[in-house]
Amino acid sequence: ANPFVQPPPRKTAAPLPSLAPPPVASSSAPPAKRPIEALAGSWTGNGRALEAVVDGDVLEFRVTDPAQFAPQDYAQGEARFALRATDEPNVFVVEDHIRPNPPSGKSFDARSRGTCQEVWTHANGEPLRARFDGARLSVDFAKIEPTQANFVVEGVKITSCVGLRDLKAGKVVSTLTRAE
Numbered sequence: 001a002n003p004f005v006q007p008p009p010r011k012t013a014a015p016l017p018s019l020a021p022p023p024v025a026s027s028s029a030p031p032a033k034r035p036i037e038a039l040a041g042s043w044t045g046n047g048r049a050l051e052a053v054v055d056g057d058v059l060e061f062r063v064t065d066p067a068q069f070a071p072q073d074y075a076q077g078e079a080r081f082a083l084r085a086t087d088e089p090n091v092f093v094v095e096d097h098i099r100p101n102p103p104s105g106k107s108f109d110a111r112s113r114g115t116c117q118e119v120w121t122h123a124n125g126e127p128l129r130a131r132f133d134g135a136r137l138s139v140d141f142a143k144i145e146p147t148q149a150n151f152v153v154e155g156v157k158i159t160s161c162v163g164l165r166d167l168k169a170g171k172v173v174s175t176l177t178r179a180e
Contacts (some may be wrong), residue, residue, distance in 0.1 A: 035089045039132060042179035045139075049179060050080060059083045059092075061176075072099040073108040073116070081139065083130050094128035094139055096120040100146045102158055109157035116161035118144075123171035137176045142169035 036059045043050045043061065048068040050061040060079040063069055074080060083092035099117045102108060108116060120142035121128055128140040144167045152160040 034085065035132075036083060036085050036092065039083070039137065043137065043176040044179045045174050045176035050176070057084060058095075069099075071102055071107060073102075073113070074099055075113075081141070086129075090132045090134075092130040092132075093121065094130050094141070096128055096140075096142045098142060098144060098164075100144060100150070100161070100164065103148055103151060103153075106151065106153060106156055106158050109154070109159050111159045112157075112161060114160075116158065116164070118164045120144075120169055123169040126171065128171070135177065139174050139176060141172050141174055143172045144169050 036057070037054050039059055040052050040054050042064075043052055049064045051064050052059050052061050060082045063074045063076055063078050063080050066074050066076050069080070079097050081097055082095040084095070086093055097117060097119050099108075123140065123142040128142060130137055130139040132138075144164065146161070146164060146167060150161055150163050150167070151158045152162060
């Protein structure tokens with residue numbers, strides 16, 4: 001045998017398959033937030049504090065201090081308005097949950113809660129939208145002006161509202177910023 005010639009490789013059995021589970025792909029980066037989730041947290045606008053909370057595919061801006069919304073009778077934790085995503089990442093559909101101001105000298109009775117609120121998504125024939133510019137959230141709201149005829153009153157208490165949906169809604173814009 002020639003010492004400088006390598007022998008042919010020996011045939012060996014194929015390796016046995018591993019019983020260990022396959023490696024799992026992982027990333028140290030957290031999953032990207034949906035644009036609507038990035039807006040969750042505390043906001044203020046016009047001296048009123050709101051807490052933005054994700055609820056499924058909706059971002060509800062909830063009342064934190066009902067006294068800031070007096071005399072409209074919003075309850076703590078009640079949605080003042082809500083946003084839904086659109087095809088544009090920083091533009092949202094607005095659902096404005098309006099409770100009107102009561103007539104002078106009147107206040108809402110607990111019985112009025114079910115009828116003295118309407119949800120508006122359009123005003124002046126246009127959809128309500130919100131736009132986030134990275135620092136400020138500009139929100140279109142509907143503005144209604146009910147008359148005495150829209151309130152059912154017993155003494156000084158409003159027990160229900162009628163015809164709010166039939167009122168013409170104008171549009172107003174309010175700007176919110178993140179609370180510190």
